[in-house]
Amino acid sequence: MKIKIIALGKIKETYIKDGVEEFLKRLKPYTPIEIIEINPIEIKDENLIENVLNQEGEKILSNISNDTYLITLEIEGKQISSEDFSLKINELCNSGINEAAFVIGSSYGIGKNVKARANYKLSFSKMTFLHTFARLILVEQIYRAFKILKNETYHK
Numbered sequence: 131m132k133i134k135i136i137a138l139g140k141i142k143e144t145y146i147k148d149g150v151e152e153f154l155k156r157l158k159p160y161t162p163i164e165i166i167e168i169n170p171i172e173i174k175d176e177n178l179i180e181n182v183l184n185q186e187g188e189k190i191l192s193n194i195s196n197d198t199y200l201i202t203l204e205i206e207g208k209q210i211s212s213e214d215f216s217l218k219i220n221e222l223c224n225s226g227i228n229e230a231a232f233v234i235g236s237s238y239g240i241g242k243n244v245k246a247r248a249n250y251k252l253s254f255s256k257m258t259f260l261h262t263f264a265r266l267i268l269v270e271q272i273y274r275a276f277k278i279l280k281n282e283t284y285h286k
Contacts, residue, residue, distance in 0.1 A: 132230075133230050135234065136190050137168070137265055138186060139262075141265065143262060150265055156273050168186065168189045180241075190233055194229075199249050204239065205239075206253065207252040207253035208250075208252060209253050212278065213278060216278035234268065
């Protein structure tokens with residue numbers, strides 16, 4: 131199963147880029163993974179947030195096919211353990227799904243159009259994280275999931 135991570139914005143901090151690259155390198159033996167960065171639309175008027183989120187959503191949705199299993203990272207999503215996350219990845223791999231995509235929205239969130247398309251809504255925590263941290267946490271958790279599934283040693 132191929133995995134896509136669709137994220138709004140670029141990572142500027144070298145230490146976070148290095149961390150993401152390290153886990154992408156570690157994931158190569160387990161699954162093909164691609165990161166798609168979408169430029170967020172600048173919001174100059176707070177009254178336009180919903181409209182902008184839906185415009186960004188169209189860009190996000192243009193990067194996935196109809197049969198892609200879409201997982202959004204959002205505060206309203208389900209909080210699960212790393213073990214349960216690995217079971218979810220295993221379920222997707224065994225169900226014949228060819229591609230899963232994870233979406234990390236902007237600091238304003240994710241458009242209703244993307245939320246409506248989501249097959250699963252995931253939350254890392256009730257705490258708020260920088261979106262760049264969320265990307266690093268996501269690639270680490272995907273790596274951890276494959277290590278758990280393969281019964282391979284990884285830091286607990």
